[in-house]
Amino acid sequence: MKIEVQHKIPKKILTPTSGFLNGYSHSLNPYAGCAFACSYCYVRQSPVGLFRKQEWGTWVDVKQEARELITKEIRNLRKRNKEITIFMSSSTDPYQPVEYKEQVTRALLEAMAETPPDFLFVQTRSPLVTRDLDLFLQLKDRIRISVTVETDLEDIRKKFSPQAPPIQARLKALQELKEYHLPTQAAVAPVLPFSNDFPAKLAQVTERICLDDYTGDGSQGKRTERLGINDIYEKDQLEYWYKNRPSEKALEKMRTSFKPDQILVGQKGFMPF
Numbered sequence: 001m002k003i004e005v006q007h008k009i010p011k012k013i014l015t016p017t018s019g020f021l022n023g024y025s026h027s028l029n030p031y032a033g034c035a036f037a038c039s040y041c042y043v044r045q046s047p048v049g050l051f052r053k054q055e056w057g058t059w060v061d062v063k064q065e066a067r068e069l070i071t072k073e074i075r076n077l078r079k080r081n082k083e084i085t086i087f088m089s090s091s092t093d094p095y096q097p098v099e100y101k102e103q104v105t106r107a108l109l110e111a112m113a114e115t116p117p118d119f120l121f122v123q124t125r126s127p128l129v130t131r132d133l134d135l136f137l138q139l140k141d142r143i144r145i146s147v148t149v150e151t152d153l154e155d156i157r158k159k160f161s162p163q164a165p166p167i168q169a170r171l172k173a174l175q176e177l178k179e180y181h182l183p184t185q186a187a188v189a190p191v192l193p194f195s196n197d198f199p200a201k202l203a204q205v206t207e208r209i210c211l212d213d214y215t216g217d218g219s220q221g222k223r224t225e226r227l228g229i230n231d232i233y234e235k236d237q238l239e240y241w242y243k244n245r246p247s248e249k250a251l252e253k254m255r256t257s258f259k260p261d262q263i264l265v266g267q268k269g270f271m272p273f
């Protein structure tokens, strides 16, 4: 799919949080728009997705001067003795394909390695995340890297997010981060249909998982319903997984490979520290 890329200089790069992310002081989005175009992406129903009048997944805005902006904003917040806890990213993937060339995320991490926040949560589903191992190691005591792995079944992944990276590549990325003793988690969010081997596969690559389903979309599943996600389930007679709180089903199964304190459910799995 052709992606329209535009370059824009924002006034600010940090956004004060509310709602689902209210445990953080700010969210940080290196890009607007996301080429991974997941079918269930709740951003499709948010102002960013709705007001653009272009299909979600077909456009990306690159935020320029990100390095200068974040350094200035963190310094200003420090002067006011504010705690700075950052969620990157809430409405884009910081390691989507455009990052190979533009390196906005890397520039932000370089700036934060020099002028660090109190805590940084990195949320992605891209194996490109391992490129920045050197910077994560500098931020090691104040970071968690969360890689989305919604299922272990590649055919299921292709039905729901055909433009997102393959599952095996994400597991490999988690494995690599673990080898460097970086704090990680696999975000099984949303829980999609998975095989009985899934818990053991995850336990090999991370010591923490977070489970969530569409009820965590900020509207108890209503936003997701409006996206017509149930059609994908119905087409393959998978409705059982949609209607029956899949995160509860997953919780039971994951207990075979993870200790209770290694499994977080819903919002708790995305909170700072």
Ligand code: SF4
Pocket: 034, 035, 036, 037, 038, 040, 041, 042, 043, 090, 091, 092, 093, 125
């Ligand atoms: S990667 Fe995240 S932001 Fe991008 S489309 Fe998928 S759910 Fe949305």
